[in-house]
Amino acid sequence: MEYWRTPLDIDKLKIPRGELHIIKERCKGCGFCVEYCPKGVLKLSEEFNSKGYHPPEAINPDECVNCDLCEMLCPDFAIYCVRIEADEKEVAN
Amino acid sequence: MSVKVEELVREEHPMEKLLRMDRIPHIWCPTCGLGTTVTALAAALEQLELDLDNVAVVSGIGCTGRVAGYMKLDSFHTTHGRAIPFALGLHIARPDLKVIVFSGDGDLISIGGNHLIHTARRNVDLTVICVNNFIYAMTGGQVAPTTPITARSATSPYGNYEHPFNLPLLAASSGAVYVARWTALHVRRLTTAIKEAITKPGFSFVEVIAPCSTLYARLNKLGSGLDLMKFYHDNSVIRHGADLKEVDIDYQSKIAVGKFIDIEKPTYIDCMNEGGKRAFGDKYKPYGGGNGGN
Amino acid sequence: MKADPKNVLTGSHYLDGNYACAEGAIAAGCKFFGGYPITPSTEIAERVSQRFPLLGGVFIQMEDELASMASILGSSWGGVKSMSCTSGPGFSLMMENFGLGIMLETPCVLVNVQRGGPSTGLPTLPGQADMMQARWGSHGDYEVIALAPDSPQESFELVIHAFNLSEKYRMPVLVMTDECVGHMTEKVVIPPAEEIELLERKYTDKKPGEALPFEPTSDGVSPMIPIGKGHKFHITGLTHDYRGYPVINAETQEKNVRRLIDKVNMHADEIIWLEEKDVEDAEVVIMAYGISSRVIQPAVAKARKEGIKIGQIKMVTVWPFPEKRVRELAGKVKSLIMVEMNYGQVFLEMDRCAAGKCRTYLVGHAGGTVHNAVDVYNTIKEAVK
Numbered sequence: 100m101e102y103w104r105t106p107l108d109i110d111k112l113k114i115p116r117g118e119l120h121i122i123k124e125r126c127k128g129c130g131f132c133v134e135y136c137p138k139g140v141l142k143l144s145e146e147f148n149s150k151g152y153h154p155p156e157a158i159n160p161d162e163c164v165n166c167d168l169c170e171m172l173c174p175d176f177a178i179y180c181v182r183i184e185a186d187e188k189e190v191a192n
Numbered sequence: 193m194s195v196k197v198e199e200l201v202r203e204e205h206p207m208e209k210l211l212r213m214d215r216i217p218h219i220w221c222p223t224c225g226l227g228t229t230v231t232a233l234a235a236a237l238e239q240l241e242l243d244l245d246n247v248a249v250v251s252g253i254g255c256t257g258r259v260a261g262y263m264k265l266d267s268f269h270t271t272h273g274r275a276i277p278f279a280l281g282l283h284i285a286r287p288d289l290k291v292i293v294f295s296g297d298g299d300l301i302s303i304g305g306n307h308l309i310h311t312a313r314r315n316v317d318l319t320v321i322c323v324n325n326f327i328y329a330m331t332g333g334q335v336a337p338t339t340p341i342t343a344r345s346a347t348s349p350y351g352n353y354e355h356p357f358n359l360p361l362l363a364a365s366s367g368a369v370y371v372a373r374w375t376a377l378h379v380r381r382l383t384t385a386i387k388e389a390i391t392k393p394g395f396s397f398v399e400v401i402a403p404c405s406t407l408y409a410r411l412n413k414l415g416s417g418l419d420l421m422k423f424y425h426d427n428s429v430i431r432h433g434a435d436l437k438e439v440d441i442d443y444q445s446k447i448a449v450g451k452f453i454d455i456e457k458p459t460y461i462d463c464m465n466e467g468g469k470r471a472f473g474d475k476y477k478p479y480g481g482g483n484g485g486n
Numbered sequence: 487m488k489a490d491p492k493n494v495l496t497g498s499h500y501l502d503g504n505y506a507c508a509e510g511a512i513a514a515g516c517k518f519f520g521g522y523p524i525t526p527s528t529e530i531a532e533r534v535s536q537r538f539p540l541l542g543g544v545f546i547q548m549e550d551e552l553a554s555m556a557s558i559l560g561s562s563w564g565g566v567k568s569m570s571c572t573s574g575p576g577f578s579l580m581m582e583n584f585g586l587g588i589m590l591e592t593p594c595v596l597v598n599v600q601r602g603g604p605s606t607g608l609p610t611l612p613g614q615a616d617m618m619q620a621r622w623g624s625h626g627d628y629e630v631i632a633l634a635p636d637s638p639q640e641s642f643e644l645v646i647h648a649f650n651l652s653e654k655y656r657m658p659v660l661v662m663t664d665e666c667v668g669h670m671t672e673k674v675v676i677p678p679a680e681e682i683e684l685l686e687r688k689y690t691d692k693k694p695g696e697a698l699p700f701e702p703t704s705d706g707v708s709p710m711i712p713i714g715k716g717h718k719f720h721i722t723g724l725t726h727d728y729r730g731y732p733v734i735n736a737e738t739q740e741k742n743v744r745r746l747i748d749k750v751n752m753h754a755d756e757i758i759w760l761e762e763k764d765v766e767d768a769e770v771v772i773m774a775y776g777i778s779s780r781v782i783q784p785a786v787a788k789a790r791k792e793g794i795k796i797g798q799i800k801m802v803t804v805w806p807f808p809e810k811r812v813r814e815l816a817g818k819v820k821s822l823i824m825v826e827m828n829y830g831q832v833f834l835e836m837d838r839c840a841a842g843k844c845r846t847y848l849v850g851h852a853g854g855t856v857h858n859a860v861d862v863y864n865t866i867k868e869a870v871k
Contacts, residue, residue: 250560270583
C-alpha cells in the first residue's frame with residue numbers, strides 16, 4: 100500500500116497479521132464475510148457443509164490483517180481471527 | 193463434486209463465553225442479520241468489562257425474541273410485547289443489575305408500544321435494543337408498524353398503505369435519554385452505541401435495521417440478506433444529532449443513522465428518591481433495591 | 487420465619503377489606519406492587535402507595551394491567567415478594583401474563599376484587615362470576631390456587647397465606663375477593679409480628695452450571711434459581727425442559743404441563759382449606775365462599791331452628807376444588823347446595839363431583855347485590871325434601 104503521507108513512527112508500526120478460523124459446520128453461507136473482508140481474503144468455497152451450505156475459504160490467508168470484521172459480521176458465529184504477532188511485517192516494507 | 197462432511201470443529205469462537213453453545217446453531221435463517229446484532233451486544237458487554245453475573249437480558253416474542261435464549265446470561269423469554277414491563281420489575285427489584293431488553297419491532301413497537309412509551313416517559317434505567325426488520329418475521333412476514341409505505345408483506349399483499357412509526361422520534365419524544373440507530377452492517381458503531389446505551393443511566397433506545405432475507409427481502413424481491421446489507425452500505429447516511437422529524441424511513445430510501453439523542457435526566461429511581469425526600473425528609477431512606485440493597 | 491415488625495401494624499383497626507389486603511401484603515414482606523386503578527380494587531393500590539415509601543417498597547402505577555402483571559413477575563424473579571390487584575376487566579388483561587407466571591413458576595399474589603360482568607359490567611357492585619376465569623382464564627392446561635376471604639379480617643390473613651402458598655409451591659396465587667368484602671369496613675386485628683409466620687423462598691443450593699430452573703424434585707416443586715449469582719439461567723414461556731430451554735415437541739409438553747398440574751394436585755390435601763360446621767349429621771350441606779358464606783347465615787340459622795339437619799362448608803380455598811370431600815359427602819347427604827353470585831361456576835364442579843349420588847342445587851344470580859336470605863332459605867327447604 101502506498102501512503103500519501105508517511106507517519107512519523109512508521110518504522111515502529113507493524114501490519115497486524117491474523118489467522119482465520121472457519122467453523123464450517125456452523126456456516127449458513129450468507130456471504131457477509133466474503134463481501135466485507137477489506138482485504139479480499141475470503142471466497143465462498145465449492146464444498147458443502149452437512150447442512151448444504153457453502154462455507155467460505157481463505158484464498159489468500161496471508162493478507163488477513165486481523166481486523167475482525169468477518170467475525171463481527173458473521174450472523175452464525177462461524178468465523179473468527181486470532182492475531183499472530185510473530186508474523187507481523189514492518190509497515191515500511 | 194465431492195461433498196466433504198467435517199466433524200464439528202471444537203475450536204473456541206471468542207463469543208462462546210457469551211453464548212449458550214448448547215443451543216447453537218440458532219434458528220435464524222441464512223443471511224438474517226440477527227446473529228450480527230447479537231455479536232454486537234456480546235462485543236459491547238465484553239468491551240465494557242462488566243461482571244456478566246450482573247447482566248440480564250429480557251426478550252419478548254418473535255425472531256428477535258429468541259435472542260434471550262442464546263445469550264449466556266440470566267435471560268428471560270417473556271410474552272409478546274411484555275419484555276419491557278417484565279424488565280422494569282426486574283430492574284426495580286435489582287437496580288444493581290444491568291437489564292437489557294432485546295426484541296423486535298413488532299414486539300416492542302406494536303403490541304408492546306404502550307409499554308415502550310411509558311417506560312421511556314418514566315426514564316427507567318433500561319437499555320432497549322430494537323431490531324427493526326420492517327416485518328413480522330416469525331409468523332411469516334406480516335405487515336408491521338414499521339413497514340414502509342408500498343412495501344409488500346403477507347398481509348399487505350398489494351403494498352402497505354399505512355404510515356409507519358419513526359422509531360427514534362417515538363423513543364425520544366417519549367422521554368428516552370439515549371437514542372441511536374445503526375444497521376446490522378455498522379457492527380462497530382452499533383457496538384459502541386450499545387456500550388453507550390448500557391452505560392447511560394436512564395432509558396436508552398437503540399434501533400438496529402437488520403435484514404430479513406426470507407420474508408422482507410423475498411416478498412419485496414430485494415434479493416438476499418446480503419443484498420440488503422449492500423443496500424445499507426450504499427444508502428445509510430450518518431447524521432448524528434439529526435432532527436428526528438427527518439429520520440423516518442421510506443421504502444428503499446436513504447437511512448439516517450447515528451447517535452441522535454444523548455441527554456442527562458434523572459432516572460425513575462432518582463425521581464422516586466427525590467419524591468420520597470420531598471415528602472418525608474430524613475425519614476425517607478433512598479431506595480437501594482427490593483431486598484434492602486442486597 | 488417471622489414477619490418483620492417494621493411491616494406489621496399490630497393492633498385493632500377499623501379497615502375495609504381492600505386496606506386489609508394491603509396490610510396483609512405489607513406484613514407478608516411484599517416490596518413491589520405494580521398496579522393499575524380499577525374499581526372496586528383501587529384502595530389496595532392506594533394504601534400500598536401510601537405505606538411503601540417508608541418501608542423500602544416500590545409501588546408503581548403501570549400503564550395497564552398487562553404491564554402490571556408482567557412487572558410483578560419480573561420483580562419476583564429479581565427476588566422480591568410482589569403483588570398486584572385488579573377487578574374483572576383488568577383480570578381479563580392480566581390473564582396473559584398470569585399464564586406466563588404459571589409457566590415460569592413464579593411466586594406472586596394477585597387479588598381480584600370481583601364486580602359484576604361481563605365486560606365493564608357493574609364497576610361498583612359485587613359479583614363472583616370470575617371464578618371460572620380464575621380457574622381457566624389463561625389458555626392452556628394448568629392448576630391454580632385461589633382463596634376467597636369473607637371479611638376484612640380474613641382478607642388480611644389470606645393475603646399473607648397466599649404469599650406463603652405462592653412461595654411454597656412456586657406459583658402465582660389468586661385471592662378472589664369481591665366488592666362487598668373489599669368495601670366492607672370492620673374490625674381487623676393485626677397480630678404482633680412474631681405471630682405471623684412467613685415462608686421464605688427456597689433457592690437452589692447448587693452451584694452455577696449445576697442448578698436447573700425447573701429441576702425435578704420429589705415434591706414436584708423446584709427450588710428457585712437466584713438472579714445475579716452466575717447461574718446464567720434461561721427461562722421461557724415456551725414449552726421447556728428442566729434446563730428452561732425451549733423444546734417444541736409432545737414429550738416435553740407432557741412433562742412440562744404435568745409438572746404444573748402435579749405440583750398442585752400432589753399437595754391438594756394440604757392446600758385445600760374448608761371450614762365445616764354441623765356437617766357430620768347433616769342431610770343437606772350448603773357450600774359457599776367469600777361474602778356468600780356470610781350471607782347464608784340467617785337462612786341456615788332459621789332452617790336449623792326448624793330442625794332441618796343442615797351443615798355448611800365455607801370454602802376458604804376454591805381452587806383446587808375439594809373434590810374428595812364433595813364426593814364423600816355426596817354419598818351421605820340428600821342434597822348439596824352451592825350459593826354463589828353467578829349462574830353456576832363453582833356449582834358445576836360441585837355437581838360434577840356429586841356424580842348423581844345426591845341432588846344438587848344452585849342459589850345463583852347475576853351479581854350486583856348479595857343473595858336474598860329468602861332465596862337461600864327456600865332452596866334449603868326444597869333440598870331437604
